[in-house]
Amino acid sequence: MKRFGLTVAAMTAACFAALPVVAQVQVTLAISSEPSTLDPQKTFDGGERRITDNIYETLIERDKDSRLVPGLAAEMPTRVSDTTWQFKLRRGIAFHNGEAFNADAVVHSIKRIFDPAYQSTQLGDLRGIGGAEKVDDYTVNVRTERLDPLLPSRMYWLKIVPPTASAAPNFAEAPVGTGPYRIVEWVKGSRIVLQRHDNYWRDKPTIQRATYRFISEGGTALSGLLAGEFDFVDNLQAEFVKQAPKAARRLGLEHSFSILSAVSGPTQDKRVREALNFAIDKQALAEGLFLGQAAPANGQMIGNRSFGYNPNLKPWPYDPAKAKALIKAAGAEGKAIEFVVPAGRWPKAKEMGEAIAGFWQEIGLKPDLKVVVFNQYLARLRDPKVRPDVIYASHNNALMEAERTVANFYQSRSKGAVSSSVEDATIDEWIAAAGNEPDNAKREALYHRIMQRGYDEAYFLFLLNTEDVYGLSRRMSWEPRLDNKVFLKEMSVN
Amino acid sequence: MNEFGWFFVRRVLQGAVVVLGVTALVFVFTRLIGDPVAIMLPLEATEAERAQLRAYLGLDRSLGLQFLEFLRQLTVLEFGDSFWQRRPNVEIIVERLPWTLLLVGASMTLAVVLALPLGTIAALYPGRLPDRLTSFLSLAGLSIPLFWLGLMLIFLFAAKLQWLPSSGPGGLAHLVLPSVTLALPAAGRIAMLLRSTLIDELNAPYVRTAIAKGLPARRVITVHTFINAAVPVLTMIGWEVTRALAGYTIVVETVFAWPGLGLVAVQAIQRDDLVLVQAIVFVVAILVVAVNLLLDVAHRLIDPRVKL
Numbered sequence: 001m002k003r004f005g006l007t008v009a010a011m012t013a014a015c016f017a018a019l020p021v022v023a024q025v026q027v028t029l030a031i032s033s034e035p036s037t038l039d040p041q042k043t044f045d046g047g048e049r050r051i052t053d054n055i056y057e058t059l060i061e062r063d064k065d066s067r068l069v070p071g072l073a074a075e076m077p078t079r080v081s082d083t084t085w086q087f088k089l090r091r092g093i094a095f096h097n098g099e100a101f102n103a104d105a106v107v108h109s110i111k112r113i114f115d116p117a118y119q120s121t122q123l124g125d126l127r128g129i130g131g132a133e134k135v136d137d138y139t140v141n142v143r144t145e146r147l148d149p150l151l152p153s154r155m156y157w158l159k160i161v162p163p164t165a166s167a168a169p170n171f172a173e174a175p176v177g178t179g180p181y182r183i184v185e186w187v188k189g190s191r192i193v194l195q196r197h198d199n200y201w202r203d204k205p206t207i208q209r210a211t212y213r214f215i216s217e218g219g220t221a222l223s224g225l226l227a228g229e230f231d232f233v234d235n236l237q238a239e240f241v242k243q244a245p246k247a248a249r250r251l252g253l254e255h256s257f258s259i260l261s262a263v264s265g266p267t268q269d270k271r272v273r274e275a276l277n278f279a280i281d282k283q284a285l286a287e288g289l290f291l292g293q294a295a296p297a298n299g300q301m302i303g304n305r306s307f308g309y310n311p312n313l314k315p316w317p318y319d320p321a322k323a324k325a326l327i328k329a330a331g332a333e334g335k336a337i338e339f340v341v342p343a344g345r346w347p348k349a350k351e352m353g354e355a356i357a358g359f360w361q362e363i364g365l366k367p368d369l370k371v372v373v374f375n376q377y378l379a380r381l382r383d384p385k386v387r388p389d390v391i392y393a394s395h396n397n398a399l400m401e402a403e404r405t406v407a408n409f410y411q412s413r414s415k416g417a418v419s420s421s422v423e424d425a426t427i428d429e430w431i432a433a434a435g436n437e438p439d440n441a442k443r444e445a446l447y448h449r450i451m452q453r454g455y456d457e458a459y460f461l462f463l464l465n466t467e468d469v470y471g472l473s474r475r476m477s478w479e480p481r482l483d484n485k486v487f488l489k490e491m492s493v494n
Numbered sequence: 495m496n497e498f499g500w501f502f503v504r505r506v507l508q509g510a511v512v513v514l515g516v517t518a519l520v521f522v523f524t525r526l527i528g529d530p531v532a533i534m535l536p537l538e539a540t541e542a543e544r545a546q547l548r549a550y551l552g553l554d555r556s557l558g559l560q561f562l563e564f565l566r567q568l569t570v571l572e573f574g575d576s577f578w579q580r581r582p583n584v585e586i587i588v589e590r591l592p593w594t595l596l597l598v599g600a601s602m603t604l605a606v607v608l609a610l611p612l613g614t615i616a617a618l619y620p621g622r623l624p625d626r627l628t629s630f631l632s633l634a635g636l637s638i639p640l641f642w643l644g645l646m647l648i649f650l651f652a653a654k655l656q657w658l659p660s661s662g663p664g665g666l667a668h669l670v671l672p673s674v675t676l677a678l679p680a681a682g683r684i685a686m687l688l689r690s691t692l693i694d695e696l697n698a699p700y701v702r703t704a705i706a707k708g709l710p711a712r713r714v715i716t717v718h719t720f721i722n723a724a725v726p727v728l729t730m731i732g733w734e735v736t737r738a739l740a741g742y743t744i745v746v747e748t749v750f751a752w753p754g755l756g757l758v759a760v761q762a763i764q765r766d767d768l769v770l771v772q773a774i775v776f777v778v779a780i781l782v783v784a785v786n787l788l789l790d791v792a793h794r795l796i797d798p799r800v801k802l
Contacts, residue, residue, distance in 0.1 A: 033761065034753075034761075036576075036578055036579040036580065037579070037580065042580065043534070043580070044536075045578070045765075116546075119547070119550050121534050121535055121547070123543070124535070124536045124538060124539060124543075172581075188589050188753070189589060189590065189593065189663065189753020189754075189757075189758075190662060190663045190664075190753055191662070213661070213662055213751065214751055214753075215661055215662075215751045216748060216751065216757075216760075216761075217641075217645075217748055217749050217751070219645045219648070219649075219749075220645070220648055220660060220661045220749055220750065220751060222653075223645075223648045223649050223652050223653040223660045223661075224652070224653075224660040224661060226653035226654075227652045227653045227656050227659075227660050228656070229652075229659065229660055374529075374532055374533070375529035375532045378529070378532050378537075381537075382541075393537070404538070408537075408538045418540075418541065419537070419538075
């Protein structure tokens with residue numbers, strides 16, 4: 001009997017111990033797809049970043065104004081030689097499992113992501129990093145294959161993982177980082193729950209617990225928002241902005257554009273390329289297709305916070321009369337213009353293609369619109385022999401460095417830019433110079449010139465800069481970031 | 495072996511041919527249309543990176559070799575690793591299949607529970623309110639797109655009235671809306687068939703004889719006509735189950751964020767995850783064949799006249 005009494009007492013105590021003393025500050029977020037992994041170095045699949053951005057941290061971060069600032073690094077890195085950047089690390093930081101954050105963790109993280117057997121698909125923005133060496137417990141030298149002024153920007157995309165925990169077979173399900181939140185559970189198909197890490201080395205965020213749900217259907221997400229089930233909905237559809245309790249919008253990094261072939265077809269003539277730009281009413285596209293949640297792009301494919309953005313460029317004016325005159329002067333009246341557009345990959349690409357073809361018809365051209373599936377599109381984009389006159393694309397330069405944009409699209413095809421339809425020795429020279437220029441001011445000036453020339457030569461159709469749109473509950477306060485990251489630590493509810 | 499045993503063996507073999515045929519078709523078509531490497535790597539990835547990933551995924555081999563490898567995997571019931579999730583496809587299917595079975599089970603039970611009384615009453619009182627209701631339901635079931643029905647139910651019962659959760663798995667309450675969405679059109683179709691079959695049976699001479707010799711009407715309906723109506727109705731229910739497994743759940747699971755095979759199939763298709771799509775099709779084809787086999791057996795048990 002006495003034992004029974006003790007058991008009851010113990011169980012009662014356990015029940016009360018499990019009860020929270022004060023209600024926790026909890027939020028529920030609807031993201032559009034479930035992560036395939038929570039290993040932060042393996043892949044970018046749309047969903048994983050939403051979660052791992054809150055669990056893991058990087059040496060370098062971007063603040064709310066998108067400026068590069070030290071994160072796990074104690075200060076911005078210094079260049080100790082042409083191909084070596086030195087990082088001083090913050091002391092006294094531990095991973096959620098108690099492992100120390102130090103030079104070993106950084107060296108391990110870099111080695112791990114570049115291991116060929118590991119097959120990370122995140123390496124795009126990290127290309128050029130050659131390796132890392134420990135100098136002392138809190139100093140690391142990161143080697144680059146050649147002089148690499150972009151390294152600080154790249155380090156925002158390399159999450160630091162703990163050497164011991166990341167070797168565990170279940171690391172993809174049981175992430176361990178230094179960030180403000182740690183994982184509670186991942187119920188596959190259903191939810192991921194994060195809890196505030198109370199020993200976090202910086203200020204404690206106000207949200208204590210966050211539940212992520214995976215809702216791909218926009219109407220369902222909106223209903224959940226209206227029902228009060230969700231505090232946050234990723235990628236709110238344009239049509240639903242008015243119905244949502246609150247919407248948070250901001251012009252993001254996504255820039256739609258098209259590559260005009262300067263090496264073949266009627267678009268070889270600069271006047272035709274200019275006319276194609278003049279013919280398009282960008283404002284009408286932004287309002288008609290994106291319900292005002294987009295703006296005409298400023299004559300380049302990067303935004304005003306990106307390094308190398310040219311502030312002097314304005315949206316290409318809409319002037320159909322001038323377009324007609326240019327077509328006439330070029331003797332291109334009635335000419336067929338092949339226009340390749342992918343179906344599915346980017347929002348409203350097909351509709352954009354149709355609208356643009358309509359504008360070109362009005363100035364007396366015969367647009368030959370080809371809407372194709374993505375891998376066919378890719379084959380055309382990279383086709384070394386037959387360049388499409390015009391090929392649609394969308395550019396999201398998350399690195400926020402003009403270098404990536406110019407290397408892919410402004411650089412000559414003969415110099416290795418496989419998607420490019422340009423041969424321009426002047427631009428190639430400037431790109432090479434910028435790549436070898438350690439001085440940021442000089443480097444920036446070079447990119448300004450490249451952007452200016454791309455605009456003057458009308459190598460592209462400059463289309464729209466689209467907004468990132470999120471749905472919020474009434475009680476949620478949060479400002480979207482330019483880099484499209486969604487940090488719980490920047491949220492609060494009342 | 496008796497006649498029944500031979501029948502069973504024959505049907506299992508036929509089923510195996512169907513399953514193999516379907517998976518072979520999917521194998522060819524997914525490889526013709528999709529390129530997972532294009533989706534997995536950013537637009538700016540170099541040709542070398544693409545080639546490396548292609549080799550890693552085994553997509554650099556010839557189509558014939560890939561198919562042989564696929565067949566070898568089938569014989570050991572192993573389906574390889576998902577390109578997208580980078581873990582065994584079997585693991586993913588084992589996680590997801592129970593959710594689909596739960597949803598299909600609940601919705602088909604609900605459909606039958608609704609359809610039997612509706613269809614019976616409609617047959618007994620043609621032209622009256624229950625009959626009209628059945629016709630309305632089945633017509634609506636044929637003409638309303640499932641995703642719209644689902645969204646409207648969510649909007650009404652979750653967003654407006656807030657009686658039920660909008661989406662996702664969870665307790666019993668979470669099961670209600672997706673099950674009802676799947677069940678309503680099916681119930682309408684089953685009830686319509688039951689109604690017309692029962693009316694035919696009720697007008698049959700044996701019913702008149704039974705009533706004339708003094709059997710109570712209720713007994714005639716429940717015992718005699720019902721058993722005769724059971725064969726076509728069972729066929730219809732089986733058809734609904736297979737349609738739900740191999741089609742409707744894709745829509746309903748997507749709308750309700752229900753973590754079943756249908757939802758994961760959509761995501762796998764979007765990502766050109768060829769091997770995962772193949773594995774899902776293989777499993778679903780087996781399920782469909784199994785349901786049909788069960789139906790055949792049930793027919794035989796109900797109606798000994800059925801030729802095997």
